[in-house]
Amino acid sequence: MKLAKNRAxxxxxxxxxxxxxxxxxxxxxxxxxxxxxxxxxxxxxxEAYSRSGFSGLVRVWFRATREVVTVAVPGRFAQRAVPIVxxxxxxxxxxxxxxxxxxxxxxxxxxxxxx
Numbered sequence: 001m002k003l004a005k006n007r008a009x010x011x012x013x014x015x016x017x018x019x020x021x022x023x024x025x026x027x028x029x030x031x032x033x034x035x036x037x038x039x040x041x042x043x044x045x046x047e048a049y050s051r052s053g054f055s056g057l058v059r060v061w062f063r064a065t066r067e068v069v070t071v072a073v074p075g076r077f078a079q080r081a082v083p084i085v086x087x088x089x090x091x092x093x094x095x096x097x098x099x100x101x102x103x104x105x106x107x108x109x110x111x112x113x114x115x
Contacts, residue, residue, distance in 0.1 A: 007049065010057065014045055024068055026075040 048056030
């Protein structure tokens with residue numbers, strides 16, 4: 001009886017932690033597949049814990065953690081990288097254009113002096 005309570009508590013806590021970790025995934029992925037991801041995690045965790053106990057639980061958590069590092073975090077950075085790259089490219093173009101206009105003005109009016 002006590003073992004069943006412990007198992008249920010461990011699985012419930014794991015479920016809550018995993019659901020909270022879904023915030024690390026890109027919003028569109030989380031919105032489209034978050035429920036399914038959570039269901040699959042719960043199934044894998046329950047099966048692994050039934051077969052191998054704590055070591056099975058650790059293996060499932062290791063795979064989930066690896067997925068966060070290889071899928072979730074890079075996906076979040078990619079979402080932010082697109083606007084950052086766009087802003088950086090715009091600023092670089094503006095600086096180039098300003099220096100080009102300055103060069104043209106100096107070349108066109110080499111005898112002009114600014115007081």
